[in-house]
Amino acid sequence: MKIKGIIFDLDGVLVHTDKYHYLAWxxxxxxxxxxxxEEINHLLRGVSRLESLNIILRNAKKTYTEEQxxxxxNFKNKIYREYLSKMTKNDVSSDVLKxxxxxxxxxxxxxxxxxxxxxTFIIEKVDLSNYFDVVIDGNNILNSKPHPEVFLKASExxxxxxxxxxxxxxxxxxxxxxxxxxxxxxxxxxxxxxxxVHYKIDSINEIANVISLINNxxxx
Ligand code: B16
Ligand code: MG
Numbered sequence: 001m002k003i004k005g006i007i008f009d010l011d012g013v014l015v016h017t018d019k020y021h022y023l024a025w026x027x028x029x030x031x032x033x034x035x036x037x038e039e040i041n042h043l044l045r046g047v048s049r050l051e052s053l054n055i056i057l058r059n060a061k062k063t064y065t066e067e068q069x070x071x072x073x074n075f076k077n078k079i080y081r082e083y084l085s086k087m088t089k090n091d092v093s094s095d096v097l098k099x100x101x102x103x104x105x106x107x108x109x110x111x112x113x114x115x116x117x118x119x120t121f122i123i124e125k126v127d128l129s130n131y132f133d134v135v136i137d138g139n140n141i142l143n144s145k146p147h148p149e150v151f152l153k154a155s156e157x158x159x160x161x162x163x164x165x166x167x168x169x170x171x172x173x174x175x176x177x178x179x180x181x182x183x184x185x186x187x188x189x190x191x192x193x194x195x196x197v198h199y200k201i202d203s204i205n206e207i208a209n210v211i212s213l214i215n216n217x218x219x220x
Contacts (some may be wrong), residue, residue, distance in 0.1 A: 002215050003184070005158045005165040006103060006207065007151055010114035010137075012045055012170030013188060013204070014096055015126055017116075020083035025056060028076045035059045042190055046171030048115050048144035049073050077118075084118060089127040099204050100131045108211075109133050111154040113167065115144045134158050145173040148181025155183070166214070168207065169197075186210055 011017045022041045029036035036056055044052040053073050057064060064072070103110060111134040112119060119137035123129050134157040141149045155165045167178035168186045175194040178185035187197035188204065199210045 024080035146176030
């Protein structure tokens with residue numbers, strides 16, 4: 001079976017919105033006098049907004065009601081969206097553009113599989129909409145990564161089986177989700193630390209090579 005589709009994570013893979021998540025959560029944490037640093041921020045990669053808050057609140061000095069939690073996530077999201085609203089196509093690296101163009105030219109089906117409810121907004125701001133056949137995001141799923149729902153929905157909408165797709169992830173939880181769904185996983189940055197990730201890459205440029213490698217291997 002050959003690889004026919006590529007499902008990209010958004011935050012931390014296609015765009016570096018992870019720095020804005022950090023800044024917005026940091027502002028919320030400082031306001032509440034909760035200890036938060038970049039190390040803790042790594043734990044939030046791929047995890048839903050509310051689950052992210054619950055991770056941050058492990059360091060809180062008091063307990064929060066569900067209503068107060070909602071206020072905190074709304075506070076964070078407002079700051080986060082202010083950063084997002086300033087994004088342009090210049091926030092997409094030349095490596096990402098080159099890779100997407102090459103994969104499109106080679107007729108691979110491309111999808112985004114993101115936990116973010118802001119995914120469509122981001123993709124439009126950075127002018128990447130035309131590259132993707134399918135976008136599945138936090139608004140389309142009930143279970144966030146490490147549950148495989150986001151990737152299973154993406155592959156289904158692409159008309160492909162999980163084993164015909166590779167998933168590119170920067171998050172430990174994202175690699176878990178890919179493995180749980182029966183996908184071939186490719187880890188970049190933090191996701192390279194996952195013990196079971198199938199392929200580790202240092203740059204998105206390497207995706208085409210990984211695909212050639214898999215397709216040749218599967219031919220044997
Ligand atoms: P939002 P991804 C994820 O995006 C982020 O990595 C994660 O840090 C964030 O909490 C989650 O989206 C929800 O984002 O607050 O915008 O709905 O990596 O799955 O593309
Ligand atoms: Mg990510």
